[in-house]
Each structure stands twice: as C-alpha cells, then as structure tokens.
Amino acid sequence: MKNRAVVKGIIFFVFLVSIIIILKYTDFARYTDTEDLRNWISNLGPWGPIVYILIYSTAPIILFPGTPLTIAGGILFGPVYGTIYTAIGATIGASVTFLISRYMARELVAKLLKQGKWGMLDREVEKQGWKIVAFTRIIPIFPFNLLNYAFGLTRIRFSHYVLASFIFMLPAIIAFVVFSSSLLDLIRGKVSTEFLIGLILVVIISVIPIVYKKIKGGV
Numbered sequence: 001m002k003n004r005a006v007v008k009g010i011i012f013f014v015f016l017v018s019i020i021i022i023l024k025y026t027d028f029a030r031y032t033d034t035e036d037l038r039n040w041i042s043n044l045g046p047w048g049p050i051v052y053i054l055i056y057s058t059a060p061i062i063l064f065p066g067t068p069l070t071i072a073g074g075i076l077f078g079p080v081y082g083t084i085y086t087a088i089g090a091t092i093g094a095s096v097t098f099l100i101s102r103y104m105a106r107e108l109v110a111k112l113l114k115q116g117k118w119g120m121l122d123r124e125v126e127k128q129g130w131k132i133v134a135f136t137r138i139i140p141i142f143p144f145n146l147l148n149y150a151f152g153l154t155r156i157r158f159s160h161y162v163l164a165s166f167i168f169m170l171p172a173i174i175a176f177v178v179f180s181s182s183l184l185d186l187i188r189g190k191v192s193t194e195f196l197i198g199l200i201l202v203v204i205i206s207v208i209p210i211v212y213k214k215i216k217g218g219v
Contacts, residue, residue: 056089063145074180082177091166094148101152130160137168175201
C-alpha cells in the first residue's frame with residue numbers, strides 16, 4: 001500500500017514512453033496531425049462529444065481505468081473541451097456507479113468489498129460527510145472505481161457526493177487532459193508549452209499521495 005502510488009507512477013511513465021516510441025516509429029505517425037483529428041471530431045457534430053461522454057460514463061461501472069480515456073479526451077478535444085467532456089463523463093459514471101451500489105446491487109457490493117478499510121470509509125463519511133469524498137478524490141488511497149461503489153454503501157447524500165466528486169476530480173482531470181492534449185505534437189518532435197504545463201501538473205498530482213503517506217507515517 002505504501003509504495004502503490006510510486007509503482008503506479010512508474011507503470012504510467014513506462015506505458016506512456018512505450019506508446020510514444022511505438023507511434024513515432026510506425027506508420028501511425030503519419031496520422032497524428034492534431035488539427036486533422038480535431039477537424040474529424042468536429043465533422044461528427046454533437047455525436048463526437050456525446051459518444052466520448054457515454055463511453056467514459058460506462059467505464060467506472062465495468063471497472064475500466066479512466067486514465068486512458070482521459071488521455072484520449074485531451075488528444076481529441078484539446079485542453080478546454082477535453083476537460084469539460086471528461087469531467088462530465090467521469091461525474092456521470094461515478095454517479096451511476098453510486099446509484100447501482102445503493103439501490104440495485106447493495107448486498108453484492110457489500111459482500112465484494114467486505115469490511116476492513118471500506119468499513120473505515122463508512123465511519124469517516126458518517127463523521128465528515130462530503131469532506132471524505134473530496135479527500136479521497138484528491139488523494140487516491142482507495143482504487144477509484146471501487147470507491148464509487150463503496151460510497152453507495154455509505155449514508156452520504158447523493159447530491160453532496162456528486163458535487164464533491166465533480167469539483168475534486170477536476171485537478172487530476174485538468175492535469176492529464178492538458179498533458180495529453182499535446183502528445184501528438186511530442187510524437188512529431190515538438191515540445192509545446194501545454195505539454196510542459198501538463199507534465200508539471202501530472203507530477204504534482206502524482207506526488208500528493210506520496211507526500212501524504214510520508215506525513216501520515218511520520219505522525
């Protein structure tokens with residue numbers, strides 16, 4: 001648990017570097033013009049963002065990791081619209097998962113999650129309410145998709161959960177979308193300002209859990 005954030009960071013970095021190398025040295029590099037891709041999305045009209053949001057909304061339900069979809073959102077829609085569509089999709093997905101856990105599959109989810117740290121989450125929510133949602137969105141001490149189901153078992157109000165999730169998921173969403181919005185430029189050998197800003201934001205987001213655990217361990 002202590003080194004999970006470090007391991008996840010290393011895995012993400014290796015994954016990213018591998019993808020960049022593969023794309024740079026294959027024929028795919030010919031199809032990485034950012035404007036062409038965004039023009040293609042624009043030609044789809046409203047269906048492009050709608051399809052993306054629907055896919056992102058489904059991901060948390062089936063426990064599919066959101067990071068690859070967030071990166072895709074940055075590439076396809078750019079930093080501004082990528083952030084908007086990703087935030088909408090992530091919030092809808094987290095909300096639907098919460099409702100499934102609370103009203104449709106409560107017993108099954110309770111059996112799968114059992115007790116332990118999930119029981120601690122329930123007790124903390126009872127004491128601090130939406131603040132625990134905010135805390136766990138910023139500092140991912142629990143697996144994100146399982147966390148959505150777990151919150152459905154707690155007594156937190158749905159409106160508080162949705163609002164806190166939307167607001168406090170934004171920092172990570174902005175970081176990864178801004179970072180990925182210029183990945184195609186990087187593949188072509190251009191290091192943009194957006195990429196550098198995004199990289200700094202991703203590093204900050206990744207370091208926060210490590211710092212928190214060190215501080216907690218030193219207390």
